[in-house]
Amino acid sequence: MMSVIHDTTLSPVKKVGRIFLRVLIYALLVLGAALIVFPFVWMVLGSFKTPLDANSAEFRFLPVEWVTNNYTDLFTNTNFPIIKAFFNTVIVEVSVIVVGTFVSALAAFSFAKLKLQHKTFWLLFLMSGMMVPYAALMLPQFRAFQSMNMFDTLWPLILPGFFGNVSMIFFLVQYMRGIPNAILEAARIDGAGHFTSFVCVMFPLVKTAIAAQVIFWFIGIWNDYFAPSIYLITPDRMTLQALLGSLNPAQNRQYLPMALAGAVLSSIPMFVIYLSCQKFFIESLAISGVKG
Amino acid sequence: MYPDELVRTAGEELPSPRVPKKKKVSVQERKEHLIAFLFILPPIVGFLIFTALSVVFTFVYSFQGYNSLSGISENVGFANYIDLFTHVTRAPLFGKAIVNTIVLLLSVPFSMILGLILAGLLRLGEIKGSKFFQVLYYVPAVSSAVALNIVWNYIFRSNGVFNTLLGLDVIWLDGDVTIKVAIIFKNSLNAMGGAMILYLAGMLNVPKDLYEASSLDGAGKVRQFFSITLPLISPVTFYLLITGVIGGLQSYADAQVFAAGNTGATTIVYFIWQQGIQGNNNQGLASAASVLLAVLIMIVTLIQFKFSNKWVYEE
Incomplete structure (x- = not known):
């Protein structure tokens, strides 16, 4: 045609x-x-x-x-410390992704390859959380973090991530099912426990799939604005997006060029990652829609 | 993808319901059950704390009001829900926030139409740099919403570049209607790349022989598009519509950053933020609004699960 x-x-x-x-x-x-x-x-x-x-x-x-x-103002002005914001963002990224990815991959391994009882129930249980909007969870969490003296710290952004990421779990469950059982059996015969076979056999086999999910998660955290803007009020403690939001030139016109400079600087790492992984971004996206 | 399907594709045999499982569970098997459960425990605990418990508390708060005389929260029944729609001083802008949120959802179909046209152009012209355009058009989707909103606000100022280049004299950011038009414009543009990539992938999945057969029957390009391509890529349309609506219902940054609180563009989530976080004393009202939003989103999600196989073509 x-x-x-x-x-x-x-x-x-x-x-x-x-x-x-x-x-x-x-x-x-x-x-x-x-x-x-x-x-x-x-x-x-x-x-x-x-x-x-x-x-x-x-x-x-x-x-x-x-x-x-x-x-240069962004680097020297103490009201808009972009270097600190950069490091705060990196702290959230690294801690959430290292712990969260490990937790997610381990859970996915259990769902995909182990004799887990009530598998369907637990999977649906976790999945049901995906349809609850953040706005419906925000207020109790806000109160709880406030009462634990975690307001204006990075903890409210980090702690939930430690428990894994449901969409990553589902993706990895599907991917790990494609790995032949024979490989895991071989490890088991050699005396490997379930944890060892996850770390030494499964993990290396699904590295690329995990990397794919990590990149999406990384960008999601990097661009996240809602939660950081709620919890962070001291400039020194803000993430990049919260800092950019606090510079909002729609409220103070004098900030306009500095806000634009901040937008440029905070976008550069994203562009580098996006352009170096572009092929894989487009392909992953295309798959998500076709499978629906 | 459906949850039961996800489980069924496990490659394991489903236990036949007629055969009673009387097999004795070995110690080793029991140990595996335990370890398997321990492995999924962290996400389950996280779900219980950060989702289940939070939802319950939001629900409880929505029936509470803060009594400034006694200084404690007390049960007020459905008062918060009723106030949302009727109280002029407590919740003057909730109705407006709902209308705004729904009107702003117009960017979803617009971005889908633009994406479909772009995908069609790429296919029809057999464009060599197709990958280049896909990568480029998707850039806004991976960019920060705050950064984009800051620059789009600048673009839409009365003496800004949008008015100047088009020779217009519209006050985009202060009008009740014009600000919605501006947001729909920028959001349609920002989301069309994703729609284009998904439509293109859908079009490539349509079997070629269908087109050949219909050409033999004398069907033209336009006819083929409407009677073959469009029905066969309906899963993509459905997916884009649902994810777009769910995302749009939770819109916040547009109201906060782009519109800086202009009541012409305040959304439901912005209202919740304003009442529950910013003011910090209307948490009951904010919680009631959150519950309504959650119910709305759940309905949309359930529609997706229930009807996706009826409305759309699947092999």
């Missing part, structure tokens, strides 16, 4: 028509791409403007004067 363009049996007139069609399609795709790219270009341009320039009533596309102090 789709090979219209390369159909050699077409008459020259029709061929010209096909070429025209193809040019038109490219033009539309480039237009769409421009719409996608533009906000990022605008972000970068704005980050080099002075507050006066960025907020000026007279519209200018390029900065009147290219200034870098929006960036």
Whole structure:
């Protein structure tokens, strides 16, 4: 159906028509791409403007004067300590992902390969949590963390992650089922216990699947805004997104170029990860939709 | 994917219901049962604390009110639920938040239509750089919502680049309707890449011989699109619609960062945040709103489970 363009049996007139069609399609795709790219270009341009320039009533596309102090301010201004925010974000990322991934993979191993009683029940039990919105859990958790003196610390963002990630568990259960039982049997005959066969046999076999899930989780945590904005109020304790939110130029226009500079800086690590793993992002996404 | 299917694909034989399991469980087997359970214990404990218990407490709070005279919480029955819809001073904006949230869901079908068109263009033109466009169009989906909202707010200012480039003079950010249009515009654009990738994958899964057979029967491209492609990629449509609606019902950053609290764009979750966290003294009211939101989302999710195999084509 789709090979219209390369159909050699077409008459020259029709061929010209096909070429025209193809040019038109490219033009539309480039237009769409421009719409996608533009906000990022605008972000970068704005980050080099002075507050006066960025907020000026007279519209200018390029900065009147290219200034870098929006960036340098972020590194020196104690109200918006982006370096600290970066490290806070990394602390949340590393602790949640290291512990949470291990816990999730171990649970998935049990669901996929061990003789677990009431397997269906437990799986449905965990799955039912996926349909509860965070907003319906937020208030009791907020009160509890407050009463444990964990308000304005990173703990409310870290602790829930220690118990694993349900969507990661489900993904890994499906993946681990594809691993032949014979491999695990062999380990068992050699005297390996269940934990050893998980660590030494299963884990190395599903590394890539786990890596895939880790990247998605990493980006989710990196971009998470709601919980950090609720719990963190001291700039020194904020994650990157909470800090960016506190700079919101819709509330204070003077912050605009600095907020844009912060947006640029906080996006760079994401872009690096996304572009280096792009193939795998697109493929994982495509699979999720087709399987539904 | 359905839960029972997930379990059934285990490759193990299901125990026949007629044969009673009288087999004696060996010590080793019992040990495996125990270890298997210990392995799934952390997520279960996490679920019990952070989901089950939290839901129960939200439900309990929703029937409580804080008495400022006695300083303690007391049972107020359904008062919070009734106040949400009727009380002019306690909950003046809940009805508005519901309307806003639902209107803003329009970006879901828009992004799906844009994604479908883009996927169709990529297929029709046999575009060489198809992967390039897919990667590029998906960039907003992996970007931070806060960063995007900050820059989109800048774009939509009255003297901003949107008005200037299009020669318009619209006050996007302060109007009740215009701010919704602005949010729907940016969200449609930000979500169309994901829709495009999923539609493209769906289109590639349609068996080629169906098109060949229908060409022989004299069906044109347009006819083929509506009678073959569209019905066969309906699982993708359904998936995008449900996940889009569930995500949209929980929208918060748009109201908080992009609209900075403009009542034309406050959402249900923003209302909950305002009453329960920001004000910190209307937790009963906020909890009642949370319960209603949770019920709404559960209904949408159950629709997905129940009807996905009836509404959509599956092999």
